Amino acid sequence: MLAAITWGDGWGMELRQLECFVAVAEESSFTRAAARLHVVQSAVSATIAALERELDARLLERTSRRVELSDAGRVLLPKARAALDAAQDARDAVDDVNGGVRGTLRIGTMSSLGLIDLPSLLGRFHREHPPVSVRLATAASCGGSPGLVEALTEGRLDLAFVSMPGPPPVGAQWKDVTTTPLDLVVPAGHRLADRSRVALGELAGEAFVDFPAGYGNRAVTDRAFTAAGLTRHVTIEITAIGDGADFVRHGLGVALLPRGSAEPGDDLVSLPVTGADLDWPISLATSSDRTPSAAARAFQRLVDEHLR
Template structure:
């Protein structure tokens, strides 16, 4: 049994498709199919059930998958240990981020990591489905770490390290009836049209939980995926919004109010799978993240 065979098997199992697995591995599909057939021949049993729509694991395949992951992780750890002795980390680190970060300077953070560990290839991706999509990618082993916002209980299988938090403030057009108020209770927001993120985003979850706790009905009229668009929609009278305070420092032609009678803290965390030990590169990024936050206050 070769590591290459296990790598191909894991890719097909996770993608549930030979074509996507081949693209992920940067090889032709016929090579993946041949490798899997050889592995099944060596083990004397089918590992995958091929259907017209998708590829499913057999009982033998389901038994092999966690052990294949463990073998590949152990091999990577061994290679990392040798590389570190030779003068630096090597390998690939897959990092997921929210489309909207805002609370930390992520490019500067990743740039510092790259300067310290130039031998590590950083692959970053943003989930269109928000933090929940990043958590799913971590659990499916498509990511090593992810910067997420997950208010409430921690999801199973995930370790969260809270990095920073921000209060969500109410943003209204400059000519809105509430514009001259410094603060407003959440009960006065019933009936207003809101601009907000999709339901899988952390900011949306914070707001939904706050309104539910106050038994106030809220209507989301427009959905966005980035902070500047939210401010622009509010500026043009399309609704009001709850947005993180640091993102509003330079917002023009809008008014910002606090909501003092409810919890509107938006957490920003670094997420890692709890069922497997992070590799050396992942641990290095975790350490640099904590250093970076201390440096930048």
């Protein structure tokens, strides 16, 4: 049975209750929280109700469409995360002594990681640490790299592969692990399609498919055009790298995409760009406020070995 956190006035909270509360708060849904915790929804509802009775406070405002935090819930959420982190730290410390790595590893990832072969990494990690379960969150589902970093600083992720301009925000730190060039992708009938390479200056006036401001690859492209004294027109914004080639294929514009993310064929051509710094950095981000779990440290070592 999970331990309870008890105060002098006679009421106490179980870690299970806090875990349910955090899951509902982060998912904004009892249904999604139940799926995340691998329990039935009625169990989540009953657990939250018991916690609200113990605290004598309404923690969640339920509407027909979503679940939102009450004022009391907003106060409790960071404290609940801290309590769960402390419990995880205690388990990790014991696992370290016993020479084992257990628990759940929550990884955020972009849809394209350049030279990093994530499926291969995860396969090796699973073979070396079979007791650890892995949960993946994608940039598309979180709002790109900024969303992944926010999830990391809020304690919803243990680490994340991101690409963001500027220094890390408060609560996060990262280490550059690889860079990938951005190539120009054009439809087969484009005026530049028969070239072997293209200069950045030749792209003035083109309509672009690109990512929203704040995304790492968008920042690389904007910086290159600004340095060259060029302006460009973005006609459509996307949030998944895998969609870029399809938008180009259907005539919505040209795109600067990570090398290898768009397979050239009869309908697409991929060209290197000269005269510009279009190297897209990818970093492994971790929390600067929390001690990484044993599983997170093991995965970081595996990434270092993979890149070497």
